[in-house]
Amino acid sequence: MLSILSLLLVTTALSVVMLLVLSSLRDSGVAGIREWGQANALEVMAILLFASRGVLPDFLSIEVANTCYLGSIAVMYVGFRRHFALPVPNGRLAAALMATLAGLALFHFGVDALPIRSVLVSSFQAALCVAIGLSIPTTGEPRLRYAFRFTRRAAYFLAICHGARVAYYGLQITPKLNTQLPFLDPSAWNVGFLAVGALALPALTLGAVMMANARVLRETAYDADHDHLTGAWSRRAFFRFAEREHARTLRKDADLSLLIFDADHFKRINDTHGHAVGDRCCATWSSIRRR
Numbered sequence: 001m002l003s004i005l006s007l008l009l010v011t012t013a014l015s016v017v018m019l020l021v022l023s024s025l026r027d028s029g030v031a032g033i034r035e036w037g038q039a040n041a042l043e044v045m046a047i048l049l050f051a052s053r054g055v056l057p058d059f060l061s062i063e064v065a066n067t068c069y070l071g072s073i074a075v076m077y078v079g080f081r082r083h084f085a086l087p088v089p090n091g092r093l094a095a096a097l098m099a100t101l102a103g104l105a106l107f108h109f110g111v112d113a114l115p116i117r118s119v120l121v122s123s124f125q126a127a128l129c130v131a132i133g134l135s136i137p138t139t140g141e142p143r144l145r146y147a148f149r150f151t152r153r154a155a156y157f158l159a160i161c162h163g164a165r166v167a168y169y170g171l172q173i174t175p176k177l178n179t180q181l182p183f184l185d186p187s188a189w190n191v192g193f194l195a196v197g198a199l200a201l202p203a204l205t206l207g208a209v210m211m212a213n214a215r216v217l218r219e220t221a222y223d224a225d226h227d228h229l230t231g232a233w234s235r236r237a238f239f240r241f242a243e244r245e246h247a248r249t250l251r252k253d254a255d256l257s258l259l260i261f262d263a264d265h266f267k268r269i270n271d272t273h274g275h276a277v278g279d280r281c282c283a284t285w286s287s288i289r290r291r
Helices: 002-024 033-051 058-083 090-110 114-135 142-170 188-225 235-252 266-273 275-290
Strands: none
Touching: 002 033, 002 188, 033 058, 033 188, 058 090, 058 114, 058 188, 090 114, 114 142, 114 188, 142 188, 266 275
8 A cells, every 4th residue: 555655646746847847848839738738737636636545535536536537648649639730539539538437437336346447447548548659650850750759659558558457457357346456455466557557647748848859959950050031051051061061972982063043133122122122032032942
């Protein structure tokens, strides 16, 4: 009992730390930060309610706690979908959540069966972990590759662990459904499954923070190497690229070709109509060039 309570409290502290880390990225403009923060707040509430089993009324430590727990992974999933600019299946997500919560209420107030409740909760968690993994695309960008791979593998690993929990508690279901298993049973299996369930969101949040940080670094590097108006390379970036290409051609004893476009009459436009019109001309020409 003590080890499980300690685990729950440590996980609460981890979720609070993740909340603080996410708050530091709040103004970064990265999509999904708000949802990931909300998910961790729900996780903290859920763990505190789970840890209060036997102290608070069962409705709070079972129904409300599981609502927060399932809601946390659902909101986390929404954050990943928005981070990648993917549509959020709100209707299906809400229907799955409501069906799971209805099953929890049925197998608490109708027939008190902890194994069935555990199967329902872990099935929902496993499905959303798979959905999160499928939402993360593959990328060839070096700055993003590791963060994407880590988060995707973490999501699939957690899905496998929740699937194992479904199998374990599924075997505990007997024709006599009201067979009691203590929620805070200190057995090795129960401690292991609770550890995975409690640490799932901090692990996914760590991956989310890595992805958000990688995107911020990529955008910062792009801004440093490109003109904000035209998207063209800055002088420093151009010469760095030219030197790298020149060194490559020397190594391979190849020819180096350089194609330069000159925008005619730009200075005359700038002098006659002002810098604002000149800037618009530059931006228009650059957009045409990119097509």
